[in-house]
Every structure is written in C-alpha cells, then in structure tokens.
Amino acid sequence: MKISLKTKLFGAFFGLIVFSVVLTWVLNSTLLQKYYYHNQRNTMRQSYNIIKDAYNNDSDNIMMDIEKIESLRGTAILLFDKDLNVIYQSRQRNLQMLRENRHIMGTAPSIDRKFIKDKISRLQTDTPKIEIRYDKRMESNFVSLYAKIDDNIYIYMGTPFAAIQESSQIAISFSILTGLLTLVLGGLIIYILTSRVTKPIVKLNVIAKKMAVLDFSEKYYVNRNDEIGTLGESINSLSKQLESSIRDLQQANLKLMQDIQKERQIDEMRKEFISNVSHELKTPIAIVQGYAEGLRLNVNDDEENKNFYCDVIIDEANKMDSMVRKLLELSELEFNQISLERDNFPINELITDVLKKKAILFAEKDAKVTFNSKGKDNVIVNADYYYIEQVFMNYLSNALNHMDDKKIINVDLEITDTKARVEVFNSGKNIPDEVIESIWMSFFKVDKARTRAYGGTGLGLSIVKAIQKAHNNAYGVINKAEGVMFWFETDLA
Numbered sequence: 001m002k003i004s005l006k007t008k009l010f011g012a013f014f015g016l017i018v019f020s021v022v023l024t025w026v027l028n029s030t031l032l033q034k035y036y037y038h039n040q041r042n043t044m045r046q047s048y049n050i051i052k053d054a055y056n057n058d059s060d061n062i063m064m065d066i067e068k069i070e071s072l073r074g075t076a077i078l079l080f081d082k083d084l085n086v087i088y089q090s091r092q093r094n095l096q097m098l099r100e101n102r103h104i105m106g107t108a109p110s111i112d113r114k115f116i117k118d119k120i121s122r123l124q125t126d127t128p129k130i131e132i133r134y135d136k137r138m139e140s141n142f143v144s145l146y147a148k149i150d151d152n153i154y155i156y157m158g159t160p161f162a163a164i165q166e167s168s169q170i171a172i173s174f175s176i177l178t179g180l181l182t183l184v185l186g187g188l189i190i191y192i193l194t195s196r197v198t199k200p201i202v203k204l205n206v207i208a209k210k211m212a213v214l215d216f217s218e219k220y221y222v223n224r225n226d227e228i229g230t231l232g233e234s235i236n237s238l239s240k241q242l243e244s245s246i247r248d249l250q251q252a253n254l255k256l257m258q259d260i261q262k263e264r265q266i267d268e269m270r271k272e273f274i275s276n277v278s279h280e281l282k283t284p285i286a287i288v289q290g291y292a293e294g295l296r297l298n299v300n301d302d303e304e305n306k307n308f309y310c311d312v313i314i315d316e317a318n319k320m321d322s323m324v325r326k327l328l329e330l331s332e333l334e335f336n337q338i339s340l341e342r343d344n345f346p347i348n349e350l351i352t353d354v355l356k357k358k359a360i361l362f363a364e365k366d367a368k369v370t371f372n373s374k375g376k377d378n379v380i381v382n383a384d385y386y387y388i389e390q391v392f393m394n395y396l397s398n399a400l401n402h403m404d405d406k407k408i409i410n411v412d413l414e415i416t417d418t419k420a421r422v423e424v425f426n427s428g429k430n431i432p433d434e435v436i437e438s439i440w441m442s443f444f445k446v447d448k449a450r451t452r453a454y455g456g457t458g459l460g461l462s463i464v465k466a467i468q469k470a471h472n473n474a475y476g477v478i479n480k481a482e483g484v485m486f487w488f489e490t491d492l493a
C-alpha cells in the first residue's frame with residue numbers, strides 16, 4: 001500500500017506530540033509524588049531551621065514565624081520540654097499562657113502525642129528525623145519531623161501527606177488536560193503545515209505525470225522562495241525545453257516520414273518505369289531478332305524479300321530510337337535539366353508553319369484540317385519555340401491517329417488577358433472519364449491495340465505535360481459532342 005508523504009509527515013509529527021504528552025503524563029504520575037515529597041522534606045527542614053534560629057536568638061518574632069509556617073505551609077507544630085511535656089501546640093495563640101497551663105494542653109485531641117513522644121525520646125543525634133507517619137485517628141499519612149531545638153526543647157512538625165497527593169493528582173489531571181489540548185491544537189497545526197509542504201509536491205507530481213505522457217500544458221505557479229519554488233521553476237523550464245525539443249523531433253519525424261513516402265513513391269515510379277521501358281522494347285527487339293534470323297536463313301532469296309526484311313528491321317530500330325529519344329527528352333524536362341530558351345514569336349505563324357509542313361501527311365490520311373486564323377494575326381507569345389512546336393505537333397499527331405471516319409481536325413487560337421490558348425479538336429470517340437486523368441502519364445494508352453497499330457509509345461502527352469509545367473502554363477483535354485479537344489496555353493509577350 002502506498003502511503004502519501006502528507007500522511008507520513010503528519011504521522012511522524014503527531015506521533016512525536018503523542019509521545020511527549022504520554023511521557024509527561026507517565027513521568028507526572030510516577031515521579032511527581034516522590035518529587036513533591038522530596039521538596040516537602042526540604043521545606044520542613046527549612047521551617048525547622050527558622051524556628052530553631054528564632055528560639056536560639058530569643059527573637060520576638062518567633063510567634064510570627066511559627067504562625068507563618070502553620071498557615072502558609074499547612075504544618076502542625078508541637079513543642080516539648082525536656083520532660084516531654086507539650087509546651088506548645090498549633091492553633092494556640094499565646095505561648096506564655098501555654099507554658100503556664102501545660103496540663104490543659106495535655107488533653108489536646110488532634111495529635112497522637114504518645115507516639116510522638118516515643119519517637120522524640122528515641123532521637124539520637126541533633127539532626128532532625130523526617131519520615132512518613134500514619135495517624136490512625138486521622139486515617140491519613142503525615143510527613144513528620146522530629147528534632148531537638150536545644151537540650152531543653154523538642155519539636156514535632158507534621159504536614160498531611162494527603163495534601164501532597166491531592167496536589168500531584170491535580171497536577172496530573174491538569175497535565176492530561178493540557179496534553180489533550182496540545183494533541184488537538186498540535187494536530188491541527190501539523191495538518192496545516194504538512195498540507196503546506198506537501199500540496200506543491202502533489203501539484204508537481206501531477207505536472208510530472210502529465211509530462212510523462214507528453215502533455216506540457218500544465219505549469220507550476222511559483223509563489224515561494226524556497227527549495228520547492230526552485231524545483232517548480234526547474235520543472236517549468238524542463239517542461240518548456242522538452243516541449244520544444246519534442247515538437248522539433250516530431251516535425252523532423254514528420255519530414256522524414258514524408259521523405260520516406262516520397263522516396264518510396266519515386267522508387268515505385270522507377271520500378272514501373274523500368275518495367276514499362278523494358279516492356280516497350282521487348283516487342284521491337286523480338287521483331288528485329290526474328291527478322292534478322294529470317295534474313296540469315298533466307299540469304300539466297302530474292303532482293304525484294306531481303307529489302308522487306310531490312311525495312312522492317314530499320315523501322316523497328318527507328319521506333320526504338322524514337323522512344324529512347326523521347327525518354328531522354330522527358331527525363332531532361334522532368335528533372336529540370338534543360339533551360340528553356342524563351343523568345344517572342346507569333347504563335348499563329350507557328351501553327352500555320354506546322355500545318356504546312358504536315359500538309360502531305362494530312363492529304364495521305366485524307367484528313368480535313370482547318371485553322372481559322374482570321375483576326376488572329378501576329379499573336380506574339382513568349383516561350384521556347386522548339387518545345388511549343390513539340391506540344392502542338394504531339395496534339396496534331398494524336399488527332400490524326402484518333403480521328404474517326406469523319407476525319408475532321410480543327411485548330412483554334414483563343415486569346416485571353418495574358419494567355420494565348422491553342423485548341424486541337426478531332427472528330428472521334430470520347431476518352432472514358434475514368435482514364436481521362438491517366439493519359440498524361442508515361443506509357444499510358446487507352447486502347448493498346450489501336451496504339452500499337454500506329455506505333456505509339458504513350459510518351460507524347462507526358463512530354464506535353466512536362467513542357468507545359470516547365471513553362472508554368474495550363475493544358476488539358478475536354479470530351480466534346482463528336483470528338484475530343486486538347487488545349488494548351490502560352491504566355492502572351
């Protein structure tokens with residue numbers, strides 16, 4: 001069982017009080033009477049000396065001295081002559097009269113004179129004899145002194161022992177009373193003191209426990225100038241430092257986690273990329289292998305056959321070459337390894353130039369390509385000419401590859417406040433909504449069979465995305481009623 005510091009302190013101090021109260025009581029009840037008796041003996045001896053002195057010096061005050069001793073000390077006094085006749089007994093006022101009427105006194109009832117005479121007669125030295133005498137008639141003990149004053153006169157003095165007992169009884173019961181009062185008051189004071197000492201420790205304990213579970217909200221209110229106050233200050237500063245260190249640590253940890261996450265993502269992307277590249281290369285390499293073998297086996301065949309084999313090999317090699325170039329370009333763009341060569345040029349002219357260059361291709365594919373340039377002369381933009389041409393050509397080649405039987409391709413140029421927006425529409429199937437975001441990823445193809453047919457690698461749009469990002473410009477695709485429209489923006493000069 002855990003005992004609190006407060007209980008322990010309270011117990012220790014209260015125990016100390018109880019111990020001292022009990023000790024006082026025990027000492028009082030065992031030793032007080034003896035001590036009293038001892039004192040009483042001394043007092044008797046003193047009284048005896050006073051009377052002896054007065055008598056020897058023939059003092060006139062002897063009556064006064066005797067009376068004082070009788071009344072103040074509650075002592076009965078008897079004086080005897082050398083024949084042991086009583087010549088004075090307490091409560092008699094006139095000594096002279098006493099001396100003359102010795103016989104009257106002989107009948108004084110209160111003192112056991114026979115016993116006293118007997119004692120006195122047996123006195124051997126001049127020193128007074130003191131002892132406790134039990135008086136049968138009084139049924140009480142007396143502290144008694146028997147002594148010689150000179151050769152002619154003897155004295156007896158007696159003080160009731162009951163008085164001593166009573167006084168010590170009173171002292172003991174009073175000590176019990178004061179003891180109880182001390183216990184109550186002392187207990188109260190100790191309770192208040194221990195509370196004052198332990199309260200801040202309890203509070204500090206609460207704070208420390210909260211700190212242990214990383215709750216640093218609680219602070220110690222320092223309002224004292226002692227060791228506990230200093231401890232409170234130390235705990236406060238510890239809490240503050242811990243809080244900031246842990247916050248830093250948590251932030252660092254969060255950053256680390258993010259970095260790890262990023263690293264994992266990059267690793268994932270790298271793996272996917274490698275698998276994609278190897279997958280893309282597998283087919284052309286297999287074809288090259290196959291046709292090269294075929295060429296070796298059919299060496300004797302006719303020239304036309306040989307040429308066909310060679311054409312296929314060259315074609316596949318070109319595809320691989322084109323893919324590798326695209327990949328290189330893409331990685332350069334994505335890792336910011338190229339710096340754009342920005343120039344001011346009319347974008348409408350770029351469009352017409354490209355359309356002119358590709359005119360034969362359009363004719364071959366029977367595509368109806370239009371560009372309505374009316375009112376859009378001399379739209380000067382600021383961009384890297386080579387890369388913007390690439391973006392446009394990629395859109396255009398995609399349009400050619402995906403147009404339907406209507407074979408419509410419309411190019412449009414829109415101008416906003418700060419941007420020129422080029423749109424390339426082709427009639428054809430919409431791109432499904434669930435993959436419309438994915439077409440910008442490397443190697444992504446909506447319809448793999450169709451893409452293989454025109455020899456697409458799935459890199460065109462990711463190159464567009466990288467170029468637009470490098471220029472910090474927007475791009476996108478919108479499904480239209482009868483086709484798809486791709487767009488991109490460039491900065492107006």
Ligand SMILES: Nc1ncnc2c1ncn2[C@@H]1O[C@H](COP(=O)(O)OP(=O)(O)OP(=O)(O)O)[C@@H](O)[C@H]1O
Binds near residue numbers: 399402426456457484
């Ligand atoms: N105009 C379009 N109409 C319908 N689908 C399109 C169109 N343009 C692109 N796509 C889809 O987006 C995919 C990715 O296009 P992207 O240009 O990146 O690759 P690609 O044309 O197949 O190959 P590459 O451009 O590298 O020769 C295409 O495979 C195709 O499925």
Ligand SMILES: [Mg+2]
Binds near residue numbers: 397398459460461
């Ligand atoms: Mg393409």
